[in-house]
Amino acid sequence: MKPPVPTDPFARLRELTSARVALGRSGPGLPTGAMLDFQRDHALARDAVHAPFEPERIAAALAPLPSIVVHSQAVDRGAYLRRPDLGRRLEPASAEALRGGDCDLVIVVGDGLSAPAAHGHAPAIVARLIAALAGWTIAPIVIAGLARVALADDIGERMGARISLILLGERPGLSAPDSLGAYLTWNPRVGRLDSERNCASNIRPPDGLGYDQAAATLTWLLRAARARGMTGVGLKDESGNEGRLLPLHGATGCTHLEGDPGNTSPVWEREGPDRGLPAEAKLLRSVGGSDWEGEGL
């Protein structure tokens, strides 16, 4: 009987692709190392899906930026996975807490399908955006637990935001358990279609999109959205960068939303038109009441 073969005459193929080629074999089966490699990566991805979200950790990382913590109607991770509709609406107390207002932008940080992605990457993106958006009126950062992309519609509508931007963990891939996605929506309203949003995905330095690059992309998108009064397919059409800037397509895209990891889709990577550090944005301190027009940072 032949001994197990630890390598493969095809080994040089491994230099050509990130796919798991040239794994070798023992009889028809995988060598033990390759089998356990897969199990390690799958375990990291599954653990990321079920990792608890720590809103206070995000809030602390964002400080001194003001923030508010809310929750979707999903009561736990199991409900969240089975009932995407519940992850798209605020539970009553959270909804109550977000009354009224008028602002250019609300930034939402959600766990999505990977809390580690939100913990690891979202604060750095938020800080860069706040610094870049001179002259914008920005609501307190909303930190949302058990959130789907469309929860930002509910949040943005309640807060009177002209644009919502939600940063949340994407579905973990075997090679990317902590990839962050960003979705922006002009005039957020419950019931917005995915085709009315734009996104930048696979924010995950150093392997994916870096913070500066992602923030520049999002800043450009936010400015373009405000200038044109739209997001989605229309923004793509006007950009002259077709295929680089990603609108979300149609109803079937829903499956892919919070589904595909970022590397499945092209991401707009152009440098922002004016990347020089601007004056600081006006950041609102609280929601509701007279504090709504709070002091700038």
Place this chain on the structure above:
Amino acid sequence: MYATTLAGQRFGFEGLRTLLAKATPARSGDELAGIAASSHIERVAARWALAEVPLRDFLHEAVVAYESDEVTRLILDSHDAQAFAPIAHLTVGALREWLLAAPAEALIAVGPGLTPEMVAGVSKLMRNQDLIAVAARRRVVTRFRGTVGLPGRLSVRLQPNHPTDDPAGIAASIVDGLSYGCGDAVIGINPAGDNLASTISLLNLIDDLRTRFDIPTQSCVLAHVTTTIEAIERGAPVDLVFQSIAGTQAANRGFAVDLALLAQGRDAALSLARGGGQVCYFETGQGSALSADAHHVVDQQTLEARAYGVARAFDPFLVNSVVGFIGPEYLYDGNQILRAGLEDHFCGKLLGLPMGVDVCHTNHAQADQDDMDNLLTLLGVAGVNFIMGVPGADDVMLGYQSTSFHDALYARSALNLRPAPEFEAWLEGMGMLDAAGQVRLPDSRPALLDYAP
């Protein structure tokens, strides 16, 4: 109104649509849609009631309105009354017994007389072993350069996807897969971007490799049908025209297709005369209609069977259900994925389709490789036409886990299944088989490596 009394309780079901939904084995997608049975006893009561429904009822009560849905019109207008005659007197419960006892020729002959809804209905009354036993007797054989679906054979779609469609990376995965004896169903690439230029260059890549080594297989780039039609117009070497399809007109609209466009795609591929008359490759999956908000309050498994009703109108070369791709809100865990995979294979085969199954799962589903092993093995026993072969089971472009080249080797050796005959002869000619007909490990530099950049 259908009704039954069970364990001292009276259960009523408003129409076939409700009855079918309540009788379905539990799955998260039907719960999400709010149409699943609310208790175990209600589910069994629905099965009792369904077992007593005459098959003729399915010809008079459409689950999606005839007037507003072209899939319903296709199903009812193409129903073959003559083929239906031998079972016209049966109820759904009696159809189950008829199927379990029927010889292979009878299963083939009755196909055009069955509607997708009848097949979905009877599948809900069948245990896993019933689904396997009947499907195993219903072979569906299709031909292009190779012959897929013969008894004792298991074919593999080689799926060499790459995150950026890099030609060298894709070629590396193809060469690797061929060395494991995979690729006899098709070498099929999901492109990272659906644009014409990359579709054409990927088609040329596979065709070049195929002709250089004279491989008796087929190529496909799984772009939207309109992209493929355009590629054909530009003279690209298209073997199979691909499209994702679903079981309602509205869900197909979500895929930006309708029946006329599918026919146009088929005609375009036929015009090239590269194979025979079977030039379509369709993919489906339970839950696609619900995710497109186009489900008409019909359960996802019945809608999946209706997608097969669409497919069979185009005499496809390959059809596969991408069963675990859609995620846990439709199929929650390994059990639900396993059941759905067996249902889809059974329903497709009974409707005369060359069914393969993408035995797969995502990272947010409660499933792992052991669950995939189970389904793969059961489908091998059930005579599935083909499975996917993805390097190391990890699709680095689509971000989900399917079956690997190794899994294909396992299934073939454990179940004594062989590749398609033309492909097997090619493997032999390349010196890639051992005396027992199994793919052997190369002991020197394999010729295929000459292709790797």
